[in-house]
Amino acid sequence: MPRYMMIMRATAAAEAAAADIDFDEVIEQMGRYNEELINAGVLFAGEGLTDPAEGFVVDFDSDPPTVTDGPYPDPAAIFHGFWIIEVDSTDEAKAWARKVPVGPGVRIEVRRVSETSEFPLDNPWVRKEIQWKVELAEKLADKARAEAERFLAPRG
Numbered sequence: 001m002p003r004y005m006m007i008m009r010a011t012a013a014a015e016a017a018a019a020d021i022d023f024d025e026v027i028e029q030m031g032r033y034n035e036e037l038i039n040a041g042v043l044f045a046g047e048g049l050t051d052p053a054e055g056f057v058v059d060f061d062s063d064p065p066t067v068t069d070g071p072y073p074d075p076a077a078i079f080h081g082f083w084i085i086e087v088d089s090t091d092e093a094k095a096w097a098r099k100v101p102v103g104p105g106v107r108i109e110v111r112r113v114s115e116t117s118e119f120p121l122d123n124p125w126v127r128k129e130i131q132w133k134v135e136l137a138e139k140l141a142d143k144a145r146a147e148a149e150r151f152l153a154p155r156g
Helices: 014-019 023-039 090-099 122-154
Strands: 003-012 043-048 057-060 067-069 081-086 108-112
Touching: 003 014, 003 090, 023 043, 023 081, 090 108
Parallel strands: none
Antiparallel strands: 003 081, 003 108, 043 081, 057 067
């Protein structure tokens, strides 16, 4: 089944408008949307990102590459979070992207994620990547269990 990455981008005007919205309301709206993705069985991954001021850009136009701390001069280059969904078709990915609870000035860029099967499976690096994915999935599962235990444990 194809996977699609939905990348959230917002203009400066959209960010300014969002500053007037209660953060708990934003979390609730996104939580409901994420729960809908989970209940439909299509959410593969997703994360929100911190403020661009905490990030940096590595530009390979020079040697050695130049590192520029955020915030970035080009607001169009900033993205705020992403989801990876696993759906049957591009049309289904479009339908989910249209449902993201955001307002004017926000764009959701959607791109299909390449599948391992699109590469030559006899290539040693492709085979290594398959093994790395298995190992990463195990690590992520262990980390998620530990995080759930820490946050969901009864407080006393």
